[in-house]
Amino acid sequence: AQSVAQPEDQVNVAEGNPLTVKCTYSVSGNPYLFWYVQYPNRGLQFLLKYITGDNLVKGSYGFEAEFNKSQTSFHLKKPSALVSDSALYFCAVRELNNDMRFGAGTRLTVKP
Amino acid sequence: DTEVTQTPKHLVMGMTNKKSLKCEQHMGHRAMYWYKQKAKKPPELMFVYSYEKLSINESVPSRFSPECPNSSLLNLHLHALQPEDSALYLCASTQGQGSYEQYFGPGTRLTVT
Numbered sequence: 001a002q003s004v005a006q007p008e009d010q011v012n013v014a015e016g017n018p019l020t021v022k023c024t025y026s027v028s029g030n031p032y033l034f035w036y037v038q039y040p041n042r043g044l045q046f047l048l049k050y051i052t053g054d055n056l057v058k059g060s061y062g063f064e065a066e067f068n069k070s071q072t073s074f075h076l077k078k079p080s081a082l083v084s085d086s087a088l089y090f091c092a093v094r095e096l097n098n099d100m101r102f103g104a105g106t107r108l109t110v111k112p
Numbered sequence: 113d114t115e116v117t118q119t120p121k122h123l124v125m126g127m128t129n130k131k132s133l134k135c136e137q138h139m140g141h142r143a144m145y146w147y148k149q150k151a152k153k154p155p156e157l158m159f160v161y162s163y164e165k166l167s168i169n170e171s172v173p174s175r176f177s178p179e180c181p182n183s184s185l186l187n188l189h190l191h192a193l194q195p196e197d198s199a200l201y202l203c204a205s206t207q208g209q210g211s212y213e214q215y216f217g218p219g220t221r222l223t224v225t
Contacts, residue, residue, distance in 0.1 A: 034213055043116070043202050043216035044155070090154055098143075099168065100214055102154035 002027045002093045004074075006103035013081045013110055021076040021106045023091030032094035033074045035065055036102075039087045050074060061085070081110045115139075116217035118203050124223045127193060133220045135186040135203030144186045145214065146178060147202040155202055161186060193224045 004025045013019045025031055032051055036044040048059025055067045065076045076089060091103040116137045125131050135144065143162045147155035160168035161180040175197075177189040186203055200221055204214040 036216075041200075041219070041221065043118075043218045044204075044214075046213045046215065049213055088152070097168070099157055099160065105152065105154055107152070 002031070002095050002101055004033070004091045004093045004101065004103040006089075006091055006106045008106050009104070010107045010109070013108070015083050015110050015112050016080050019078050019081040019085070019108065019110070021089050021091075021108060023074045023076065023103060025072050025074060025091075025093055027093060028096070031074075033065075033067065034092040034094070034100070035059065035063070035074075035076050036090045036092060037087045038090065038105075044090065047076070081108075083110050083112055086110045116203055116205055116215050118201075118217035118220050120220060121218070122221045122223075124225060125190065125193065126225055127195075129193075130189070130191045132190065133188040133201055133203075133222075135188075135217055136184055137205045137215070137217075138184055139205065139207070139215065140183075141205035141207050141215070142183060143206045143208070144180065145204040145206075146186065146188050147204065149200045149202055149219070151200075159188075190222075193222075195224050198222055198224045 034049045035047040038044045047063050048057050050057050050067045058064045063078050067074050086109050089106050092100050095101050119134045145160050146158040149155045157170050158172045159178040164180045175192050179187040200219045202219045203217040206212045206214045
């Protein structure tokens with residue numbers, strides 16, 4: 001089965017500093033990888049996806065992610081963090097039966 | 113319009129009650145999903161409807177009963193729930209299979225007393 005892992009439960013970063021939220025994947029065939037963000041008591045919001053092509057994917061709110069096949073990683077990045085970026089972030093992979101399988105989530109806290 | 117709506121926003125019900133959750137999308141998506149999410153955990157898939165037919169049922173207890181009246185609507189009927197069923201219930205839809213992302217509603221916060 002396809003799977004993703006988010007090795008960090010919590011990431012803390014100061015406002016204005018770059019942020020990285022890590023994700024590694026294990027898939028058969030070509031991976032369809034996604035990042036979602038969830039604010040408290042809200043649904044998940046789609047940020048970006050990798051399907052094929054350029055390894056650097058740009059998404060919403062200034063986020064980007066780098067697909068690295070050799071390291072089987074798909075880390076989420078932002079050059080300059082905002083306090084409003086504080087939320088729960090989920091990496092996900094599309095299963096062969098087309099379900100979405102989510103990582104455990106990483107809580108990002110951006111401090112002023 | 114890229115919105116998935118869910119009603120009600122909050123629901124408190126007793127273990128003997130019958131209630132329903134409603135989800136609606138007008139994006140022309142033909143696949144719709146119900147997820148259950150516990151606090152600080154990832155969403156867990158419950159049901160998938162594809163072209164208004166139930167295609168996946170992840171061994172969910174029969175006290176949860178999904179219904180897809182048409183391609184824009186998805187209901188989740190609840191009966192004789194347990195306190196451990198208290199969670200955020202999320203609805204999602206997608207344009208198609210494979211590379212398409214899912215769009216999520218804001219969820220219904222369910223508390224079973």
